[in-house]
Amino acid sequence: MAMSYGKYVAYRIVNALIILFFATLLSASLFVQLAIVEDKGLVQAQLTQQIQTYVKRHHTQPTQEWIQKLNQSLIHQYKLDVPYWKRVLETTKNTILWRWGSSQSALFGTYDVRKQIEIALPRTILMFTTATVIVILIGIALGVKSAQNPGSYMDRTIAILSMVTTSLPMWWLGMLMILIFCVWLGILPIKLYTTPRITSTIQLLKKMSLPVFTIVLNVFGAWAWTIRNIMIGVLQEDFIMAARAKGVPENKVIYGHALKAAAPPIVTMIIFAMLGSLSGAIITEIIFNWPGMGLLYWQALMSNVITTVMALTYISILLYLVSMILADLLYGWLDPRVRVGAAGSR
Amino acid sequence: MRWVDFKDSVKRFWNDYKREKSGMFGLILLVILIVLAVSAPYLTSPDVPQKWQVGWQTNPKNAPPTWVNRFSSISKAPHLVYSVKDVHITRNSSNGYTTYVLTFAYKNKYYLPPKDVVITGILNNASTPSQNPQMTLWVIRPPERGIKNNTMLLISGYSLPSNYTFQLSSSQDAKLNFLFWLYKNGAFKLNNMTPILNAQMLRLYLTMNNTLMQTMGTVDLVRALMGQLVNKSTGKFVPLTLINNVPGLEGLYTFKVYITAPQGVKLNFNHMKIYFVGRTYGILGTDQMGRPIAVGLLWGTRVALAIGISVSVTSVLLGIFIGVTSAYLGGWKDELIQRFTEFMASLPLLPMLILLSLWIASRSAAQSSKITLWQLVAIMVIFGWMGTEKIARSMALQIKEQTYVEAARALGAGTGRIVFKHIVPQLLPYAFASMALSVPGAILAEAGLSFLNLTSQNMVSWGRMLNNAYNNGATVNGYWWQVIPPGLAIAIVGFVFVLIGVSLDKVLNPKLRRI
Numbered sequence: 001m002a003m004s005y006g007k008y009v010a011y012r013i014v015n016a017l018i019i020l021f022f023a024t025l026l027s028a029s030l031f032v033q034l035a036i037v038e039d040k041g042l043v044q045a046q047l048t049q050q051i052q053t054y055v056k057r058h059h060t061q062p063t064q065e066w067i068q069k070l071n072q073s074l075i076h077q078y079k080l081d082v083p084y085w086k087r088v089l090e091t092t093k094n095t096i097l098w099r100w101g102s103s104q105s106a107l108f109g110t111y112d113v114r115k116q117i118e119i120a121l122p123r124t125i126l127m128f129t130t131a132t133v134i135v136i137l138i139g140i141a142l143g144v145k146s147a148q149n150p151g152s153y154m155d156r157t158i159a160i161l162s163m164v165t166t167s168l169p170m171w172w173l174g175m176l177m178i179l180i181f182c183v184w185l186g187i188l189p190i191k192l193y194t195t196p197r198i199t200s201t202i203q204l205l206k207k208m209s210l211p212v213f214t215i216v217l218n219v220f221g222a223w224a225w226t227i228r229n230i231m232i233g234v235l236q237e238d239f240i241m242a243a244r245a246k247g248v249p250e251n252k253v254i255y256g257h258a259l260k261a262a263a264p265p266i267v268t269m270i271i272f273a274m275l276g277s278l279s280g281a282i283i284t285e286i287i288f289n290w291p292g293m294g295l296l297y298w299q300a301l302m303s304n305v306i307t308t309v310m311a312l313t314y315i316s317i318l319l320y321l322v323s324m325i326l327a328d329l330l331y332g333w334l335d336p337r338v339r340v341g342a343a344g345s346r
Numbered sequence: 347m348r349w350v351d352f353k354d355s356v357k358r359f360w361n362d363y364k365r366e367k368s369g370m371f372g373l374i375l376l377v378i379l380i381v382l383a384v385s386a387p388y389l390t391s392p393d394v395p396q397k398w399q400v401g402w403q404t405n406p407k408n409a410p411p412t413w414v415n416r417f418s419s420i421s422k423a424p425h426l427v428y429s430v431k432d433v434h435i436t437r438n439s440s441n442g443y444t445t446y447v448l449t450f451a452y453k454n455k456y457y458l459p460p461k462d463v464v465i466t467g468i469l470n471n472a473s474t475p476s477q478n479p480q481m482t483l484w485v486i487r488p489p490e491r492g493i494k495n496n497t498m499l500l501i502s503g504y505s506l507p508s509n510y511t512f513q514l515s516s517s518q519d520a521k522l523n524f525l526f527w528l529y530k531n532g533a534f535k536l537n538n539m540t541p542i543l544n545a546q547m548l549r550l551y552l553t554m555n556n557t558l559m560q561t562m563g564t565v566d567l568v569r570a571l572m573g574q575l576v577n578k579s580t581g582k583f584v585p586l587t588l589i590n591n592v593p594g595l596e597g598l599y600t601f602k603v604y605i606t607a608p609q610g611v612k613l614n615f616n617h618m619k620i621y622f623v624g625r626t627y628g629i630l631g632t633d634q635m636g637r638p639i640a641v642g643l644l645w646g647t648r649v650a651l652a653i654g655i656s657v658s659v660t661s662v663l664l665g666i667f668i669g670v671t672s673a674y675l676g677g678w679k680d681e682l683i684q685r686f687t688e689f690m691a692s693l694p695l696l697p698m699l700i701l702l703s704l705w706i707a708s709r710s711a712a713q714s715s716k717i718t719l720w721q722l723v724a725i726m727v728i729f730g731w732m733g734t735e736k737i738a739r740s741m742a743l744q745i746k747e748q749t750y751v752e753a754a755r756a757l758g759a760g761t762g763r764i765v766f767k768h769i770v771p772q773l774l775p776y777a778f779a780s781m782a783l784s785v786p787g788a789i790l791a792e793a794g795l796s797f798l799n800l801t802s803q804n805m806v807s808w809g810r811m812l813n814n815a816y817n818n819g820a821t822v823n824g825y826w827w828q829v830i831p832p833g834l835a836i837a838i839v840g841f842v843f844v845l846i847g848v849s850l851d852k853v854l855n856p857k858l859r860r861i
């Protein structure tokens with residue numbers, strides 16, 4: 001029951017689109033709930049305020065009808081008279097169609113949600129992509145080295161390191177880094193991390209250094225350990241033994257044959273890490289006052305800017321699904337057995 | 347499975363596990379953690395979660411641990427509490443008034459003496475404020491060259507309500523009396539001074555001098571009164587502007603508190619506490635509200651273990667149940683469950699946790715209420731079972747095709763029997779290892795939510811402590827004792843479960859054993 005590659009691609013994309021719709025629907029239903037609670041409070045506040053102005057101007061209490069009418073118009077203005085499910089569907093539609101509208105209060109200096117994201121995204125990409133590239137390079141180098149000598153001193157160190165770092169919160173490590181490098185050693189000025197302001201390219205690079213170091217420190221151990229495990233599996237395969245028996249130089253066996261065979265899972269890891277990082281790490285960005293996607297999300301939440309939060313959640317769902325498809329397609333392309341497997345499970 | 351077989355396999359497992367050094371190390375640490383978590387109410391006090399937000403006024407704020415003194419040339423006074431046993435009390439009645447004299451001594455051997463002296467818990471049965479006992483406080487300093495009079499009156503005729511908290515360093519009377527004492531000892535001179543003023547008038551006169559009042563506003567009273575006020579080399583008094591920077595004067599300070607009560611008013615000293623509020627506190631210091639970090643750390647163990655274990659066990663069991671069901675049902679039902687799993691996995695974890703916790707909080711009646719511990723566990727289980735499900739399903743698909751399952755089916759075994767008797771037991775080894783390995787993730791997620799201030803205030807957790815430290819600017823101000831311990835605790839608990847999980851994996855899944 002093997003599928004053609006084109007059919008396989010189409011199947012995965014349709015699948016992802018359906019998931020995207022439902023995931024957005026679920027988030028929209030939560031957001032609209034939150035928005036209703038928020039808007040009811042706003043209506044109440046505006047009502048009392050307008051009644052106060054009325055009393056001040058006319059020196060009498062407004063009539064009951066007047067209040068009723070005002071209340072009705074406010075409810076209409078905040079769309080509280082629209083049925084819940086209608087609002088949810090509308091929010092879902094607008095979000096999926098990229099129509100994110102404007103936020104109730106300014107974030108990152110603008111009301112336009114799309115502009116906010118346009119400002120935040122490049123900064124997150126800059127920081128996390130730099131860190132991820134460094135992690136991948138270190139991870140592959142260390143992972144391959146320790147796969148060559150399993151049980152060695154370095155191998156065991158990496159095992160312990162990966163165990164310790166996976167249970168460390170990245171943001172706590174960030175706090176620790178600020179404490180060490182800014183407060184104790186005084187290498188970097190503390191002002192870098194007390195405001196999100198970015199003044200110049202040099203300041204930006206300086207500000208970036210510590211978070212990038214933190215991310216690398218936090219994840220390189222786990223990467224090295226996973227790559228080591230994948231490589232060990234590959235190195236036990238027959239074709240490696242055959243290559244060695246043929247007299248292929250060891251370096252070529254490792255980097256030419258083995259690493260190529262280990263590529264699919266490693267590439268998958270890279271795709272998920274790269275795309276996953278685009279939605280930012282909320283708490284890490286808060287700690288370092290890094291004005292990227294994570295900080296935008298947090299500021300939006302804190303000032304109850306639901307439209308921005310919705311758009312950001314949508315982006316992170318989208319990014320996950322895109323990485324899932326990319327990984328699937330790459331797998332299917334690199335390893336035809338997978339396609340059959342996916343079809344076989346039907 | 348018969349009981350004997352079960353006992354036998356447990357025994358065999360234990361023999362294998364015992365050989366894993368790192369696994370045993372993790373197990374020992376886990377036992378210690380559980381003991382700490384269980385004994386927290388007995389080691390501290392059972393009402394810590396209730397009084398976590400209030401009730402630490404008598405502790406110093408942002409005080410580092412006491413042991414920093416060993417690494418610093420500037421020794422700082424530790425926190426010290428006296429109870430009624432440390433105070434000598436005499437009683438003496440005359441003219442219808444009863445006077446109690448409370449005498450206690452403080453031995454200062456620190457460069458930085460205590461921040462404050464606080465007297466609390468003196469109960470009386472006065473029915474009107476006018477009947478309140480009157481308090482007078484004298485301090486006798488150790489002798490210092492250049493100072494004639496070691497005895498100073500700090501408080502006189504202070505009305506003391508029942509169970510009142512008296513703080514010396516914030517008392518304006520005490521500061522004024524201290525300045526008066528300094529003046530009397532010749533620490534400073536005043537211009538245009540008519541020499542014939544009596545003490546009362548002189549005090550009043552002092553309050554009219556602007557520079558003196560500024561000094562009074564900012565004076566670190568206890569540090570000054572326990573400080574070396576005379577420069578040793580020059581023999582002159584330290585100028586008033588530098589009075590907050592004097593080194594401590596070592597020696598014995600005797601405090602005499604006179605409390606005079608009218609007839610019929612009885613005083614009860616049994617609950618009295620006298621605090622010499624430290625510049626350092628305990629083994630791990632305090633936060634900005636005076637809460638001891640060590641107490642928070644101990645109670646945080648409970649939350650971390652409760653959340654970590656319940657989330658991991660429940661979500662792994664749920665994942666296995668759904669995975670096995672999916673594999674067993676097959677066909678379109680399997681397909682549907684798989685798409686649902688992908689749907690759940692596509693939802694971003696932290697944003698979803700944030701949204702759901704806000705949503706739950708907005709639904710509950712009370713304003714500003716937060717989600718409870720068990721609601722948090724439920725949410726984390728809902729978003730935590732997908733990884734296990736994928737693996738459980740693929741394992742179950744393999745097992746389903748084994749001949750013995752086919753044989754069981756041919757013998758007429760029902761779905762439930764096959765699933766629970768033949769498939770699930772095969773998955774259990776994997777389940778145990780993955781439960782242990784998913785604990786750190788659950789603890790990290792809780793810490794993240796607490797850091798974002800989305801969990802209940804009364805939950806004493808490490809994430810909340812770090813949130814507190816962040817709000818306090820602990821990193822920027824260098825309050826390392828508020829930042830390092832909670833994070834290390836998270837790391838240690840995570841590490842313990844990773845050690846156990848990896849060892850379980852090795853013992854229970856020998857096929858996966860890697861060299």
